[in-house]
Amino acid sequence: MSVASSIQSTVQSTVTDFPAARSSHPPATAPPAPPPAQLPEAIDALRRERNAVILAHYYQDDAIQDIADVIGDSLELARRAASTEADVIVFCGVHFMAETAKILNPGRIVVLPDLAAGCSLADACPADEFAAFRARHSDHIVVSYINCSAAVKAQSDLICTSSNAVQLVQQLPKDRPILFAPDANLGRWVARQSGRELTLWPGSCIVHETFSEQALLELRLEHPEAEVIAHPECQQQLLDLADFIGSTSKLLQRAQTSEAPAFIVLTEPGILHQMQRRVPEKAFYPVPGSDGCSCNACPYMRLNTLEKLWHCLATLEPRIELDEELRLRALAPIERMLAMSA
Numbered sequence: 077m078s079v080a081s082s083i084q085s086t087v088q089s090t091v092t093d094f095p096a097a098r099s100s101h102p103p104a105t106a107p108p109a110p111p112p113a114q115l116p117e118a119i120d121a122l123r124r125e126r127n128a129v130i131l132a133h134y135y136q137d138d139a140i141q142d143i144a145d146v147i148g149d150s151l152e153l154a155r156r157a158a159s160t161e162a163d164v165i166v167f168c169g170v171h172f173m174a175e176t177a178k179i180l181n182p183g184r185i186v187v188l189p190d191l192a193a194g195c196s197l198a199d200a201c202p203a204d205e206f207a208a209f210r211a212r213h214s215d216h217i218v219v220s221y222i223n224c225s226a227a228v229k230a231q232s233d234l235i236c237t238s239s240n241a242v243q244l245v246q247q248l249p250k251d252r253p254i255l256f257a258p259d260a261n262l263g264r265w266v267a268r269q270s271g272r273e274l275t276l277w278p279g280s281c282i283v284h285e286t287f288s289e290q291a292l293l294e295l296r297l298e299h300p301e302a303e304v305i306a307h308p309e310c311q312q313q314l315l316d317l318a319d320f321i322g323s324t325s326k327l328l329q330r331a332q333t334s335e336a337p338a339f340i341v342l343t344e345p346g347i348l349h350q351m352q353r354r355v356p357e358k359a360f361y362p363v364p365g366s367d368g369c370s371c372n373a374c375p376y377m378r379l380n381t382l383e384k385l386w387h388c389l390a391t392l393e394p395r396i397e398l399d400e401e402l403r404l405r406a407l408a409p410i411e412r413m414l415a416m417s418a
């Protein structure tokens with residue numbers, strides 16, 4: 077039986093909620109960190125001492141990206157977390173990403189520099205409300221974007237990322253309806269690309285919802301040579317103005333392979349650091365949020381700092397811990413994703 081057809085046997089048991097404890101880090105009793113100038117060297121020494129790997133999302137601050145062993149989007153980091161031999165995984169990203177690393181690595185220590193680094197999208201899909209929604213669509217295959225809690229993953233048949241969502245949905249049995257959660261903007265884009273009708277959970281990302289259409293139009297007038305590249309979590313009216321739409325890693329590839337000399341970028345501006353490093357001769361223009369605010373930077377991702385990274389390597393706290401029953405339920409749809417997108 078193929079992986080896709082095994083999805084016919086949907087997990088029917090209801091998982092209600094297994095909330096993770098959240099707090100800010102470091103606590104008042106934590107040892108003092110070295111001065112800022114010495115932090116990179118001190119982090120490097122601790123990384124070797126602990127046999128730790130530092131995984132960082134493209135939306136992290138430049139200083140964290142520069143010290144990481146691996147920089148990637150959700151899919152690349154999940155793959156790397158699945159194959160690591162390190163004893164400790166330091167996940168510089170947000171909570172659901174570190175949780176995914178723990179789901180894949182129950183025997184390894186997984187730490188997140190700041191446990192308060194959540195995600196508005198994951199928070200917009202509480203597990204008990206999702207269970208009720210799923211019950212109202214009990215004949216549907218449940219596909220969840222990786223930006224959700226372990227308790228929502230555990231209720232899903234298949235996990236996807238923005239890199240592989242279209243490819244995975246196209247592999248699903250044609251005679252079964254599909255429920256897609258939690259990002260409705262991404263879901264609408266996947267439906268258009270795959271030709272499949274999707275029933276959508278009404279969630280969205282506060283960062284990708286914030287880009288100003290007016291500012292984008294002005295940037296286009298100012299830089300007519302620039303290509304507009306957008307993440308599919310953006311709203312439809314902005315995607316309609318884009319020349320290229322793709323996941324964070326595909327936007328990075330596009331910046332390298334397109335002949336355009338400049339790009340107007342509709343995603344979290346942390347990615348500009350890698351774009352500028354890889355093609356320094358090209359120009360990149362982030363699109364501001366409405367009212368010119370800097371709310372296009374993810375406030376959760378930016379909670380992690382070099383100092384907190386040092387603290388979590390020094391103390392091996394705060395750790396991600398998961399109930400084993402929940403972990404096993406959340407693992408199955410992630411493993412399907414990794415098999416189907418191999």
Ligand code: SF4
Nearest residue numbers: 195196197281283374
């Ligand atoms: S950018 Fe949006 S989806 Fe990504 S972590 Fe931040 S709030 Fe969540």
